Amino acid sequence: MINQNKHYHFLLVICCTMYVLSKMSVLCKYSFRISKFHTCPAQNSKFLTIVDHSLEQCVDECTRRTSCKAIGFKRLFRLCELYAHEISPAVTDKHCVMVLRNDMDERPTLCNCNDTSVCEEETGQCVQKECPPEQHFLNVTFRGNMNEVNANKSVKCHDGFFEVKNKNLERYATCSQFGHWIFVPQCKGTVQSFILEHV
Known part of the structure; x- marks a missing residue:
């Protein structure tokens, strides 16, 4: 019985270690640098908000979309915001860090997706995720x-x-x-x- 328990714990440790390493490989797949601390992009260019994401996952979401030019990330709330422009005046926010697209490693192009779809690496297919911002509709x-x-x-x-x-x-x-x-x-x-x- 003792040997069986040891065997079980050994397998559990191996499985947990492999899981952590797989997560680390995903998180470290693309490098980036923080463009500005205590700053978020202007809210008028935000097109997507994602909750319960790490900073690394937020950067990954941005690099999968051609329309994403910057992210604002609020670590305290694990809140990821994607922005369509980086030229708008930034907003001071002590909880936010900003990463511009130029400060992210570009991922290899597997798909030729439009601005509102995302390339799924596993299938090499474009998946529609969003609709374009609606500012161009008159009145x-x-x-x-x-x-x-x-x-x-x-x-x-x-x-x-x-x-x-x-x-x-x-x-x-x-x-x-x-x-x-x-x-x-x-x-x-x-x-x-x-x-x-x-x-």
């Missing part, structure tokens, strides 16, 4: 900052504009599995709003 207000597949944002025409079909009713846009927003209102202005916009 539409989006509420919410989540862009991943199946995320919802409330959408509404600006004051003085009306939705062609729904008469300014507030609706929800959903990020589809194909990487585009389902239901984006077509907002048209009244003559008065057109004049105010062009004065």
Whole structure:
């Protein structure tokens, strides 16, 4: 019985050691350096927030996306934020560190993915993960900052504009599995709003 217990503990130690080493190899696969301490990128270019990630995992998420130009990482909360721009003025935050894309090792290109999909190394396939930020839609207000597949944002025409079909009713846009927003209102202005916009 004692020999069986020793054998069991020996196997357990080996399995745990192999697990830790495999995790370390993933975390150390790509090197990076901290661009700025106590700083986060400007919030207006954030396109994805991921919880319960390490700094190394956050960098890995960024390097898998062509649209990611910087990360902000809050170690206290294990909060990973991905940003589409690095040229915006940075924000002071004592809990945050910023890593720019130029300070990350680039991973070998296995796939030719678009800005909102991620290359899965195991299969060499592009997987749609997000929808693009919606800033280019004219006269539409989006509420919410989540862009991943199946995320919802409330959408509404600006004051003085009306939705062609729904008469300014507030609706929800959903990020589809194909990487585009389902239901984006077509907002048209009244003559008065057109004049105010062009004065």
